Amino acid sequence: MSDEGVRATNNDASHCKRWCVEKRYFRDDYLKYFVHSTTAKAPEISRGYYVRVQSVRQAMRSFIKQHDSNCQIINIGAGFDTLFWNLTQEGLQPQAFVELDFPQIVMKKIRVISSKSELNSVISRDEGGCDGTKVTKGSVHSQCYHLLSIDLRDKTAVSKVVEACSLDPTLPTLVLTECVLCYMPAQSSAHLISWASTTFPNSLFLNYEPCNMSDRFGSIMIENMRSRDCELPGILACPTLTDQEKRFTDLGYSNAKAIDMNQALRQLPAGDFQRIARLEFFDEHEILTQLLEHYCLSWATQGHSGNICLDLAL
Structure with a gap:
C-alpha cells in the first residue's frame, strides 16, 4: 500500500460530499x-454520505452543547473536512479545534485557507478581536484552530x-x-487510541x-480499494461491532458502543427521510442496506465524558 493511495481517499470523499451539497x-x-x-454520484452513495456526515455532526453538536463549548476536538486524518467552519457557523465553537493529516494534504489546505477570507477570518478571531494566527509551510495555529502535519504512525510526533x-489535557x-x-496497521491504531x-x-x-x-x-469493497493501491491493513483488527467496542475498552476507555449505519439511518426523523426521498429517484434500497451494513460508528468514553449519552438522533 502507498501513502498516495490513502491520500487519494480524501479527494474521493470530498467530491462525494460536494455532490451531496449540490x-x-x-x-x-x-x-x-x-x-x-x-x-454525479450514485444515489446510494449520496445517501450513505448523508448518514455519515449528519451522524458525525450531531455527535459533535451533542458533545459541545453538553460541555457548553468548554471542550476540545481533535480531528485526526481531517483531510478537507469543514467541520470547524460549519460548527462555528452554528455558534458551536469549542475552546480548541485541532486537525491532523499528511503534510501534502495539510499544505494544500493551508493554501486554500490563506487565500479565502471566508475561511481565514473565522480562524483568526480571538476574544480580544485580534488576529494572532501563525501560518507556516506545514501548520496553522490560532487561539481556537490548529492545523498540523503529522504521520500518525510516528509515536513521537x-x-x-x-x-x-x-491543548489542556484536563x-x-x-x-x-x-x-x-x-x-493503519493494528499496532499503530492501538497506540493512537491508547x-x-x-x-x-x-x-x-x-x-x-x-x-x-x-x-x-x-470482499468486493476490499478488492476495489486494493485496485486503487489502497489496502486496509487495520480492517481485520475489528471485524464485528463487538470487536469495535472491545478494542476501545481494552485500550483504556470505560465504555464503548458501536452501531452500523443502518441503525444510524433509522434515527432519522420521518420528515427528513421524506425530504431525502424527494431529492432524486432511487430504487436500489437493497444495495443501500448492504452498503450501510458495512460501515459503522463507534464511540468510547471515560471520565466525566463517560456520563454523556451521545445523542445521534438526527
Missing part, C-alpha cells in the same frame, strides 16, 4: 473552496500534539477518526469506518 442532502457553505466541481497546539476532549484507523485515553482522562473517541467485511460484499 443535491441538497446537507448544507455546507465551505466545501466549495476545497472542491470546485464534481461529477503524536505525543507532541498537545504541546504543539497548547478539558473534555473529543477525538474523531473517519476512515483512518482501518488504513495515547488518546491516557492523555485525555475526560474524553470521547468517535470512529467511523468499514466493518462486517467478511462476506462477499465486504
Whole structure:
C-alpha cells in the first residue's frame, strides 16, 4: 500500500460530499473552496454520505452543547473536512479545534485557507478581536484552530500534539477518526487510541469506518480499494461491532458502543427521510442496506465524558 493511495481517499470523499451539497442532502457553505466541481454520484452513495456526515455532526453538536463549548476536538486524518467552519457557523465553537493529516494534504489546505477570507477570518478571531494566527509551510495555529502535519504512525510526533497546539489535557476532549484507523496497521491504531485515553482522562473517541467485511460484499469493497493501491491493513483488527467496542475498552476507555449505519439511518426523523426521498429517484434500497451494513460508528468514553449519552438522533 502507498501513502498516495490513502491520500487519494480524501479527494474521493470530498467530491462525494460536494455532490451531496449540490443535491441538497446537507448544507455546507465551505466545501466549495476545497472542491470546485464534481461529477454525479450514485444515489446510494449520496445517501450513505448523508448518514455519515449528519451522524458525525450531531455527535459533535451533542458533545459541545453538553460541555457548553468548554471542550476540545481533535480531528485526526481531517483531510478537507469543514467541520470547524460549519460548527462555528452554528455558534458551536469549542475552546480548541485541532486537525491532523499528511503534510501534502495539510499544505494544500493551508493554501486554500490563506487565500479565502471566508475561511481565514473565522480562524483568526480571538476574544480580544485580534488576529494572532501563525501560518507556516506545514501548520496553522490560532487561539481556537490548529492545523498540523503529522504521520500518525510516528509515536513521537503524536505525543507532541498537545504541546504543539497548547491543548489542556484536563478539558473534555473529543477525538474523531473517519476512515483512518482501518488504513493503519493494528499496532499503530492501538497506540493512537491508547495515547488518546491516557492523555485525555475526560474524553470521547468517535470512529467511523468499514466493518462486517467478511462476506462477499465486504470482499468486493476490499478488492476495489486494493485496485486503487489502497489496502486496509487495520480492517481485520475489528471485524464485528463487538470487536469495535472491545478494542476501545481494552485500550483504556470505560465504555464503548458501536452501531452500523443502518441503525444510524433509522434515527432519522420521518420528515427528513421524506425530504431525502424527494431529492432524486432511487430504487436500489437493497444495495443501500448492504452498503450501510458495512460501515459503522463507534464511540468510547471515560471520565466525566463517560456520563454523556451521545445523542445521534438526527
